[in-house]
């Protein structure tokens with residue numbers, strides 16, 4: 297079948313509910329590029345939504361998976377221990393953000409791992425309710441749909457959802473109405489901390505501490521707009537959790553495994569989570585997720601109450617071990633911080649060149665966002681221009697935002713190429729919108 301006929305076939309026979317950036321068919325991937333069935337090669341700044349973080353088909357990861365396929369594919373966690381599962385734990389223990397996080401449970405998807413954290417929190421505390429952040433994304437399964445608060449589409453017409461979920465604002469300083477009306481007094485560097493006050497009110501008005509098992513937070517809000525919290529926020533949250541015997545759950549499905557320049561984003565904020573949720577980058581594309589917590593919490597659950605047919609698949613675990621090794625061998629975190637700075641500098645320059653178009657630039661490491669002034673769909677327009685120029689790039693959140701998730705091991709050359717395309721796309725969209733904005737056209741990206 298020709299590439300275009302294949303795409304037509306897909307449009308007819310694949311469920312419409314799966315939204316899709318491109319209607320093309322991906323044939324293969326290698327490093328920072330994917331090749332379409334049509335032969336078109338595209339620079340990939342999406343990494344399959346923050347998953348193939350070491351680039352597509354990373355040689356060491358592929359080799360480890362291939363070897364495991366010929367050794368043992370499906371060992372089944374409820375039958376016996378399996379070697380890759382245990383060796384993966386050995387690789388992960390040294391990089392956990394706190395030494396108390398030493399007992400693991402592996403699942404398949406991020407949503408399942410989030411639900412495993414809900415189960416653990418409820419079971420260990422014997423309390424029913426959980427608190428999530430407005431703007432958060434935790435998944436699309438029945439439990440996680442109730443927790444996802446980034447867009448209504450994820451829950452619309454699927455009710456009734458899981459009960460016992462309450463929400464409070466995340467400190468999104470660029471869109472905080474108190475900051476906006478404070479004549480510059482409050483901003484990201486000087487947060488009003490209203491979200492913390494709102495949390496304290498919630499615990500007085502809606503869900504008593506004695507009914508509240510856990511607070512779930514993405515340490516760097518993902519789907520909600522790639523928003524890092526301001527300094528001091530997590531300390532306040534930790535204090536509230538400690539005071540009220542509430543567990544702090546860090547959902548690092550997207551922000552984990554080096555994405556923000558540290559192994560886990562929570563490390564930027566210096567607090568200890570009680571449960572850490574991980575997925576996506578853990579196995580560079582092989583289905584694997586997990587939770588890690590303290591042994592005394594994990595061991596409250598009775599044998600048999602956890603597990604699942606494919607949980608902690610041996611091939612995925614073997615890939616995960618190779619990922620952990622690659623982080624050390626290739627000094628991935630150093631590259632994230634160097635390339636991340638190059639990218640942030642370029643975006644900040646674009647913001648100062650196009651002040652009527654770009655509203656906010658933010659993020660950590662290679663988890664960066666560019667929020668445009670609302671109402672003109674700038675993000676989708678820039679995205680479309682990038683696609684025309686053979687580059688895959690994603691929008692996010694209810695605000696007009698582009699998110700950047702390039703491979704963590706992207707080369708200096710490919711980063712420069714990507715930044716050139718993005719800059720050009722911004723210039724072209726600006727030129728089409730408002731002649732005033734074209735003043736700086738032609739400037740090379742930094």
Ligand SMILES: Cc1ncc(COP(=O)(O)O)c(C=O)c1O
Pocket residue numbers: 345405406407408410433434435436514518519547548549550551575576
């Ligand atoms: C922070 C976060 N949690 C949970 C999930 C759900 O993961 P999955 O799509 O693997 O179920 C995602 C997915 O994007 C996510 O970003």
